[in-house]
Amino acid sequence: MEGLQVDREEDLPVERDNGTSSWEFLLLGMGNVPSLQTPLFLLLLMIYLVTVVGNILIIVLVVTDQHLHTSMYFFLGNLSSLETCYSSTILPWLLASFLTGDGTISARGSIAQLHLFGSFSVSECYLLAVMSYDRYLAICQPLLYASLMTWKVSLKLPTASWLVGFLISTVVTSFLSHLKFCGPKEIDHFFCDFILLLELTCSDTSVVRLLAFTLSLLDIVFPFLFTVASYACIIAVIRNIPSSVGRQKAFSTCSSHLTVITVFYGTLIIVYMLPRTPQLRQLNKVFSFFYTVLTPLVNPLSYSLRTQEVREALRRMLRKALAISRAQNIAVPVS
Numbered sequence: 120m121e122g123l124q125v126d127r128e129e130d131l132p133v134e135r136d137n138g139t140s141s142w143e144f145l146l147l148g149m150g151n152v153p154s155l156q157t158p159l160f161l162l163l164l165m166i167y168l169v170t171v172v173g174n175i176l177i178i179v180l181v182v183t184d185q186h187l188h189t190s191m192y193f194f195l196g197n198l199s200s201l202e203t204c205y206s207s208t209i210l211p212w213l214l215a216s217f218l219t220g221d222g223t224i225s226a227r228g229s230i231a232q233l234h235l236f237g238s239f240s241v242s243e244c245y246l247l248a249v250m251s252y253d254r255y256l257a258i259c260q261p262l263l264y265a266s267l268m269t270w271k272v273s274l275k276l277p278t279a280s281w282l283v284g285f286l287i288s289t290v291v292t293s294f295l296s297h298l299k300f301c302g303p304k305e306i307d308h309f310f311c312d313f314i315l316l317l318e319l320t321c322s323d324t325s326v327v328r329l330l331a332f333t334l335s336l337l338d339i340v341f342p343f344l345f346t347v348a349s350y351a352c353i354i355a356v357i358r359n360i361p362s363s364v365g366r367q368k369a370f371s372t373c374s375s376h377l378t379v380i381t382v383f384y385g386t387l388i389i390v391y392m393l394p395r396t397p398q399l400r401q402l403n404k405v406f407s408f409f410y411t412v413l414t415p416l417v418n419p420l421s422y423s424l425r426t427q428e429v430r431e432a433l434r435r436m437l438r439k440a441l442a443i444s445r446a447q448n449i450a451v452p453v454s
Contacts, residue, residue: 142226142300142304143223143304144223144224144226144304144305144306144311144319145222145306146216146223146224146306146311147222147306147309148213148216148217148308148309149213149309149404156217159217160217160218163210163213163214163217163412164214166210166412167206167211167214169416169419170202170415170416170419171203171206173416173418173419174202174203174415174418174419175199176419176433177195177418177419177422177429178196178200178203179436180429180432180433180436181195181196182196184435184436186431186432186435187428190268190273191250191254192428192429193274193277194253194273194276194277195250195422197246198243198247198379198418199419202239202243202414202418204239205236205239205243205411205414206411206412206415206416208232208235208310209232209236209310209412210412212224213310226300229316230295230296232310232311233288233292233312233313233316234288234289234292235288236310236311237284237287237288237291237292237313238287238289239284240387241283241284241288241339242281242283243280243284243383244284244338244339244343245279245280245283245284245338245342246277246280247342247379247384248342248343248345248346248349249276249277250376251349251350251376252345253268254353254373254376255350255352258356258357258369259353259356284338287334287338291330291331294330295313295327298322298327299320299321300316300319300320301320301321304319307404308407309407309408312407314391335391339387339388339391343384346384350373350377353369353373356369357369371427375422375426378417378421379417379418379421382409382413382414382417383410383414386409387410389403389406390403390406390410
């Protein structure tokens, strides 16, 4: 953040604190419709609570239930951890802005939000590719699965996903933090999107744009193509299974993952691949809502409702909790 310089086009004083500007951006959010503020706040609050509770519940189940101590559910636990952090970089600030009516965010805050959001979103791209590779080995190479997907490999793959996401986001935001911003300070979005911040700078952005484009090929396009190739092989193998029961069982292990991939990559590609014309700005905001807010919500709902092992683990946990509660009630002496 050191060296972030922000100037206004107008002759207004710029306060500086150890070389860091006190410039603030104004996020316009979901739109200035007073009658919708309360319903939107309640909807977002419900989505955030379900997202956090649902993903934390999956993490607890994966950690505590021995039946879920497999590579597939270890990756699922990492995905739930990512999406808990992912949604927490945007929704708490958005909820607070609804309550206070203040949509301003400091330059430091915008860079921090962009860094965290970028880290978690890039990590999720790679983790989804890792999960598709795991399903490819389990279905297409079942005899080699145990030898290829060892616990050491299972630990290294998600760790690498987290580290790559953090490093790539750090590189991009470090370049962005040295740009000069000269206004306007309004951002027509509900979070600090990288492309919109570039539109507010008066510095030469050619290097940053080239860097971002190059890295996007590595952290979005490559994992997406790898995931598509993995599922193309999986579908080809499933179609050749003679038993309809076998086909259904094989596909059931992939359907939840496919749901998350479709929502995440589908909206991500629409937002960042379509031309950013004025007519499409509001539409981009709607699709951004899908991959930033709804994708973390889809994960716990999809895996808890469609995966039999997770449902059974939840039943076992509830039975244990009920048994402990009954034992405590019996142990309490009646006066």
